[in-house]
Amino acid sequence: MAANNGEDQQNQLSGHKELAHKSLLQSDALYQYILETSVFPREHESLKELREMTEKHPWNLMATPPDEGQLLRMLIKLINAKNTIEIGVFTGYSLLSTALALPEDGKILALDVSREYYELGLPIIEKAGVAHKIDFREGPALPVLDELLEDESNKGTFDFVFVDADKDELSQKGD
Template sequence: MAAGGDTMAQVHTGIDSSNKTLLKSEALYKYVLDTSVLPHEPECMRELRLVTDKHEWGFMQSSPDEAQLLRMLIKLTGARNTLEVGVFTGYSLLATALALPEDGRVIAVDVDREYYEIGRPFIEKAGVAHKVDFREGPALDHLDALLADERNLGAFDFAFVDADKPNYVRYHEQLLRLVRVGGTIVYDNTLWAGTVALPPDTPLSDLDRRFSAAIRDLNARLSADERVEVCQLAIADGVTICRRLI
């Protein structure tokens, strides 16, 4: 459990870095960060991460090792046209924008523009604002609006989902039409602090019980979904990579 001994406490509200990894050793996580991640974190991302860490909801921010994974995936797959669902202050969005080619773009959706405004100056200072198309509002509506234009069907190479967990299964159906065959959909928090594997009677907060159940449902559906090939990683809070097959 990421939150330590008190299972009634919500599992993601801790301020220490154990909130950011499923690794059982803090020392090992620090080793990974210090050796392979933080020395390569762009300065603009570091600055945004440190500012966001001080925000009352800072624990929602993607971890540096996860952001590094996103940058690597975008570069490896040569993605140009991408989507992000769940922006917060924009740490994963900045990672995405930095990894995209000069003519790449990311449509980024969040219900709350106020958070995004915290990160916007960092995106501008990094010289990648021209790649970012931020849209405020519920992601289901924005994805539906994209689906209404048939030019968007299969037009995206990559999508990253890190928003309201109970809607992931709906985002999956929408994204399978927006992301091209061979394209990539990445879901965050797919192990929900390890709660997905706890006995059903384990005491959890209402939110954790609900989100953990939603994630278990998502994982079962993804595993049985013949339209995608999946890869579950135990990085950060659990990351699932899907490659669209048909």
């Protein structure tokens, strides 16, 4: 990763404060320490670019924080996931984390009611060379999941699902 200058670091610090509200950790200072010493040094340069672009968006608090992005990456690698579903893409931070963690022939069915959000991050995803792994579909996730469930041939084909939208309703589809 390229070394940060002072201004870059200042920008990152202001980003931490907003992201810390979503963290499981109760202490902003501890969260910031973890980001600086463990998360940011391991963050892929395309994820950094996407995160910094998203921080300027009025709905930036919707974005997956970078520590969770790394957890996703770890889980995907641990189970050797190949075929995944993501529900709730926004600008694509978790989607890009997943795409980077998957093998070259890995696939993500990515669902979001807004293509507009997805297209904000798409140029960065394309530059990272992983757009071919993504099948983005615009619209509510539930009908797509129902369709997948109806088709018996889909049984056992998905090995990882990240639900980051409408969790109450969609959790009923967890089986």
